[in-house]
Amino acid sequence: MKMVFIGAAHEVTGSCTYINACGKNILVDFGMEQGIDVYENAQVPTSPSNIDMVLLTHAHIDHSGLLPLLYAGGFKGEIHCTAATADLCAIMLRDSAHIQEFESEWRSRKAKRKGQDQVEPLYTINDAEGAIKLLVPHPYDEEIELSKGIRIRFVDAGHLLGSSSIELWLTEGEETRKLIFSGDIGNKHQPLLRDPQFLHEADYVVMESTYGTRLHDRPEDYASALAKVLQRTFDRGGNVVIPSFAVGRTQEMLYFIRQIKEQGLVSGHDGFPVYVDSPLAIEATEIFMRNKSSCFDEEAMRYVNSGVNPLKFDGLKLVVTSDESRAINFDRTPKVIISASGMCEAGRIKHHLKHNLWRAECTVVFVGYQAAATLGRSLCEGAKRVKLFGEDIGVSAEITILAGVSGHADKAGLDEWISHINSPQKVFVNHGESAVADVYTAHLRDDLGLDAYCPYSGAELDILTGEFRNVEPIQITRAAKPSTAYQRLLASLDRLSAIVQSSKGLTNKELGKMADTIANLCSKWGS
Numbered sequence: 001m002k003m004v005f006i007g008a009a010h011e012v013t014g015s016c017t018y019i020n021a022c023g024k025n026i027l028v029d030f031g032m033e034q035g036i037d038v039y040e041n042a043q044v045p046t047s048p049s050n051i052d053m054v055l056l057t058h059a060h061i062d063h064s065g066l067l068p069l070l071y072a073g074g075f076k077g078e079i080h081c082t083a084a085t086a087d088l089c090a091i092m093l094r095d096s097a098h099i100q101e102f103e104s105e106w107r108s109r110k111a112k113r114k115g116q117d118q119v120e121p122l123y124t125i126n127d128a129e130g131a132i133k134l135l136v137p138h139p140y141d142e143e144i145e146l147s148k149g150i151r152i153r154f155v156d157a158g159h160l161l162g163s164s165s166i167e168l169w170l171t172e173g174e175e176t177r178k179l180i181f182s183g184d185i186g187n188k189h190q191p192l193l194r195d196p197q198f199l200h201e202a203d204y205v206v207m208e209s210t211y212g213t214r215l216h217d218r219p220e221d222y223a224s225a226l227a228k229v230l231q232r233t234f235d236r237g238g239n240v241v242i243p244s245f246a247v248g249r250t251q252e253m254l255y256f257i258r259q260i261k262e263q264g265l266v267s268g269h270d271g272f273p274v275y276v277d278s279p280l281a282i283e284a285t286e287i288f289m290r291n292k293s294s295c296f297d298e299e300a301m302r303y304v305n306s307g308v309n310p311l312k313f314d315g316l317k318l319v320v321t322s323d324e325s326r327a328i329n330f331d332r333t334p335k336v337i338i339s340a341s342g343m344c345e346a347g348r349i350k351h352h353l354k355h356n357l358w359r360a361e362c363t364v365v366f367v368g369y370q371a372a373a374t375l376g377r378s379l380c381e382g383a384k385r386v387k388l389f390g391e392d393i394g395v396s397a398e399i400t401i402l403a404g405v406s407g408h409a410d411k412a413g414l415d416e417w418i419s420h421i422n423s424p425q426k427v428f429v430n431h432g433e434s435a436v437a438d439v440y441t442a443h444l445r446d447d448l449g450l451d452a453y454c455p456y457s458g459a460e461l462d463i464l465t466g467e468f469r470n471v472e473p474i475q476i477t478r479a480a481k482p483s484t485a486y487q488r489l490l491a492s493l494d495r496l497s498a499i500v501q502s503s504k505g506l507t508n509k510e511l512g513k514m515a516d517t518i519a520n521l522c523s524k525w526g527s
């Protein structure tokens with residue numbers, strides 16, 4: 001039995017861990033890296049066609065976003081997750097594929113004008129559809145045998161609708177080891193969702209550290225704090241622009257704004273409009289309501305049980321088409337605009353920033369984590385000018401951070417979560433900026449007395465003996481990052497290898513034709 005750390009090692013995004021046990025190759029998450037990449041990731045030590053199953057903690061793209069690429073490379077196994085995660089992945093992976101195709105088309109047009117090669121998408125909508133068909137939904141808290149010697153259980157992590165920590169039991173012969181993967185641990189006392197559930201026993205724990213050095217400065221009354229921002233912005237005739245993750249944070253914002261309207265916390269602007277400008281967010285909101293019974297907390301369920309939809313209110317306007325989106329900024333009525341992406345890296349939010357950042361009467365409210373090297377992080381750190389669609393935009397709008405609504409546990413929350421697990425042999429810290437992960441690992445060792453490690457990508461654990469081998473990190477530059485076309489080529493190579501390996505039963509004529517085709521390709525490309 002062995003475990004290899006692949007992604008989100010000394011980085012926040014791109015979660016992926018490889019396990020070889022019980023004759024099976026397993027991935028826990030296969031996420032996309034977002035923002036700048038600091039370290040070079042090790043390759044998964046087998047081809048996609050040899051992966052037997054994926055265990056998915058939740059639907060966020062930094063945990064699920066490379067599943068279509070895995071499918072493109074020949075993966076045909078099952079992707080196990082909670083029912084709500086399967087529902088959300090169905091829309092999020094399609095959306096990610098549309099973004100890949102749209103951006104590659106846009107970049108290709110620019111490249112053509114410069115006489116350069118066209119840009120290939122990392123994966124296509126067909127790849128996303130193929131991955132979606134492999135999703136296998138499970139309920140919370142039910143122990144499931146996936147294969148001989150492999151059992152799992154999904155436990156509510158309180159981070160996102162359907163998010164989970166995963167308990168994994170591996171048995172070979174007389175030896176059994178239990179692993180826990182935290183996934184992203186939720187913040188307590190958040191709107192809509194239940195608090196994270198605690199686990200109690202494990203041999204090895206892999207846990208996140210996103211806010212491992214910070215304590216959330218949560219307002220005592222978040223709705224009132226947000227209402228004050230709305231009041232002063234509307235009073236000066238401006239818009240409130242909220243860059244928001246389409247899944248999770250948008251629904252929380254709707255919940256708070258419903259309370260603000262219900263309690264009359266904003267005066268003089270009765271019926272102020274609230275635009276949700278994200279087709280993905282609109283679909284996600286419907287999925288939230290479909291999964292309310294398994295994921296909502298007691299307060300949200302009180303609304304539901306009284307016949308009230310906690311995510312709807314007067315003045316809510318759902319924007320689907322591009323024309324409707326563009327029209328928002330030609331209406332001078334003070335308004336709230338909630339739009340994706342949450343880190344301002346893509347999507348319609350960039351258009352709203354272009355129209356509102358230069359206006360001193362407006363406010364941009366950040367309500368979620370901003371990764372390094374993203375536009376959102378730059379604005380939070382006080383950038384005076386930013387570039388949007390090739391145009392320099394001066395930043396005159398008020399920039400406000402309401403961090404208390406974070407979907408991630410802070411240092412105290414992480415400590416509380418790990419403290420419930422009785423004497424694990426080893427704890428491995430990932431999913432955090434490099435310095436944060438290192439500091440939190442030292443805290444677990446020095447203050448909590450745990451045998452804690454912060455692995456780099458490529459580090460290995462012998463699950464039976466507990467022997468751990470870390471590796472030296474390889475730092476990369478943007479220039480060293482492989483292109484999407486090269487990543488797709490590697491996936492195609494894996495797929496070709498799988499086809500060749502499974503071709504033994506073909507006739508000599510068919511085998512000869514296949515060999516000639518491969519030989520022609522090699523000749524064409526100079527090999």
